[in-house]
Amino acid sequence: xxxxxxxxxxxxxxxxxxxxxxxxxxxxxxxxxxxxxxxxxxxxxxxxxxxxxxxxxxxxxxxxxxxxxxxxxxxxxxxxxxxxxxxxxxxxxxxxxxxxxxxxxxxxxxxxxxxxxxxxxxxxxxxxxxxxxxxxxxxxxxxxxxxxxxxxxxxxxxxxxxxxxxxxxxxxxxxxxxxxxxxxxxxxxxxxxxxxxxxxxxxxxxxxxxxxxxxxxxxxxxxxxxxxxxxxxxxxxxxxxxxxxxxxxxxxxxxxxxxxxxxxxxxxxxxxxxxxxxxxxxxxxxxxxxxxxxxxxxxxxxxxxxxxxxxxxxxxxxxxxxxxxxxxxxxxxxxxxxxxxxxxxxxxxxxxxxxxxxxxxxxxxxxxxxxxxxxxxxxxxxxxxxxxxxxxxxxxxxxxxxx
Numbered sequence: 001x002x003x004x005x006x007x008x009x010x011x012x013x014x015x016x017x018x019x020x021x022x023x024x025x026x027x028x029x030x031x032x033x034x035x036x037x038x039x040x041x042x043x044x045x046x047x048x049x050x051x052x053x054x055x056x057x058x059x060x061x062x063x064x065x066x067x068x069x070x071x072x073x074x075x076x077x078x079x080x081x082x083x084x085x086x087x088x089x090x091x092x093x094x095x096x097x098x099x100x101x102x103x104x105x106x107x108x109x110x111x112x113x114x115x116x117x118x119x120x121x122x123x124x125x126x127x128x129x130x131x132x133x134x135x136x137x138x139x140x141x142x143x144x145x146x147x148x149x150x151x152x153x154x155x156x157x158x159x160x161x162x163x164x165x166x167x168x169x170x171x172x173x174x175x176x177x178x179x180x181x182x183x184x185x186x187x188x189x190x191x192x193x194x195x196x197x198x199x200x201x202x203x204x205x206x207x208x209x210x211x212x213x214x215x216x217x218x219x220x221x222x223x224x225x226x227x228x229x230x231x232x233x234x235x236x237x238x239x240x241x242x243x244x245x246x247x248x249x250x251x252x253x254x255x256x257x258x259x260x261x262x263x264x265x266x267x268x269x270x271x272x273x274x275x276x277x278x279x280x281x282x283x284x285x286x287x288x289x290x291x292x293x294x295x296x297x298x299x300x301x302x303x304x305x306x307x308x309x310x311x312x313x314x315x316x317x318x319x320x321x322x323x324x325x326x327x328x329x330x331x332x333x334x335x336x337x338x339x340x341x342x343x344x345x346x347x348x349x350x351x352x353x354x355x356x357x358x359x360x361x362x363x364x365x366x367x368x369x370x371x372x373x374x375x376x377x378x379x380x381x382x383x384x385x386x387x388x389x390x391x392x393x394x395x396x397x398x399x400x401x402x403x
Contacts, residue, residue, distance in 0.1 A: 001334050003033045005101045006056070008071040009040035009078075009112035011174075012307075013133040014146025014314030016071040018322025019107045021064050023129075024056035026327035030334055035099065040076035041115055044104075045083060047095025066319050069146060069311050071107075080115050089122040096124070103338065105329040107131040109141065113341065113359040120339035120355070127329040128341040128355045129322075133310060136178035136361050138353070139343045142325065143310075144180065145317040150309045151185035155231060158303055162227030166218060166289065168210060168270060168300040172263030173309060175233035179364045181309075186231040186377070193228075193378040195266065197235035198364050201380035206230075206266075207273040209378035214298065215283050224287045236262040263302040271300045328352075 006023055008016050020036070027034040035053040037043045043050075054060065064072055080088060096104075103125035106116045109132030116128045130139045133147035151173050162169040175181045179196025186194035192213055195201050210228050217226030237243055274280050274297040284290035284297065314322070325342040328350040332340065341358035343351040373383045 001030070001032055001102045001330075003035065003100050004103045004105060004330065004333060005035050005037040005044075005053070005096070005099070006073055007037045007040055007044060007104060007106045007108075008073040008131070009075055009106065009108035009115070010131065011109070011133065011143075011310065012070045012075055013131065013143025013310050014069040014312075015142035015318030015322035016073075016107060016131060017064055017068055018066040018314065018319040019105075019129050019131065019142060019326035020056070020072055021061055021066045022323030022326030023105045023330050024061045024064075024326075025323075026330040027056070028058060028061075030330065032330065032334075034330075035101065036073045037104075039074045040108075040112075041078040041080055042076040043074070044092055044095070045078065045080065045088065048091060048098060050095075050099075053099055066323065067313050069314050077111070078115075079111070081118050089119075089124075092119070092124065103127070103333040105129060105326065105333070107142065107326070109134065110137060110359040110361060113137070113355055117339065117355045117359070125333065125338040127332050127338060128358065129325045129329050130341055130358065133181060134175050134178055135180035136176070136363070137341075138358050138360055138362055139341060140321065142318055142322045145321075146313070146315040147174075147309050148181055148185040148188065149315050150312065151181060151231070151305070152188040154303075154305050154309070155185060155189035155191055155229060159227055159229055162229060162301075163225050166224075166226060166287075166298060168214060168228045168230070168298055170230045170232060170263045170266045170270075170300065170302045172232050172234060172302065172304045175235055177235045177363075178361060179233040179235070182231045182233040183364050183369070187372055189229075189231075191229050191231045191377070193230040193380065194372075195230065195232040195236050195262075195380050196364055196369075197233055197237060198366060199369070199379050199381055200237045200239045200241065201266075202239050202382070203266075203269040203273070203380070205382060206378060206380045207270055210270060211274075211277070211280075218287050219283075224289070230266060232262050232266050234260075234262050236265070263304055267300045267302045271297070274298055274300070 024034040034056040106126050107129040113128050130137050130141040132141040133143035135144040177197045214228040280297050324345050328342045340352040341355045370386050374386050
């Protein structure tokens, strides 16, 4: 290994610049030249068209802020195997030969990881540094900790406007088909209800929980003020199995439909029940809010922070993890190991697994969900009594034990 390229791909998030910085600094340690391949796999496919690549020299790396979210290398969502070019892999190899690149460090999620596997199987030496704020890989992934901290902050902040107006607030966040971001951020922000793709929602159960908590808060407040917060993941399904997708939008490069409207769907279901519930009229009168024809039921509002949860600054944890896996990827390339995903460092040693195993989707552990249900959080289903067992733990505590 004399020269390597760095690619970041998929959705942006915190910790990616730390991966770039860690990889380039370890490359310098080995006397290896490191280059940015801009714009993800689109840039890799078009390498032949570049006149030059930016080399991550000491001075250039020094200017990279590892704490900043996003990526100096840029992103795109391109699935190489779907490119209508029979010689696409030869074209990529020719581009790498043009710039004398011996291997690639690729940071991305399950989709980007699947492309990395494809490239590896076509003889291109590459290592996968796991990145996805959704945490739906089998490993921890750069971006998750940064994202859930931002979501939790937004969720906590929105309660002030909710309480001021006596509103029920529904906040929709990313996650696709795994609800880790909504679940962990919801727990951290004392959210009243958390709706995740793993649990089909019974809106009658959700409504009864919402009504009970919201009404109690308002009536026990000396200024008759209260709110109720719901965090919902975009891949939400109801008990009929209905999936909320935008049928008018085309699928993306990886065949995914555009998920849309989960927050608005929840808002409409709750609003409908508030208006149809005769006891709500009595509540509104008792709390001195009732105005005939104008204000007869509590308002339910939807908030979608969207890409704000991806941007800004990275968490300390993600910067540490990003630097470590970026550096580890370079070490593995030097040692001749390719086609694998970095898990992390343990006792100073690099842990990795086959990339095909790493990109298998991981869902929220419903046993942990049941634990939080006992603490009063509603997940839109009937709460069953939990049989909690206690076992002595004999191993070392992992940083990811609870995730």
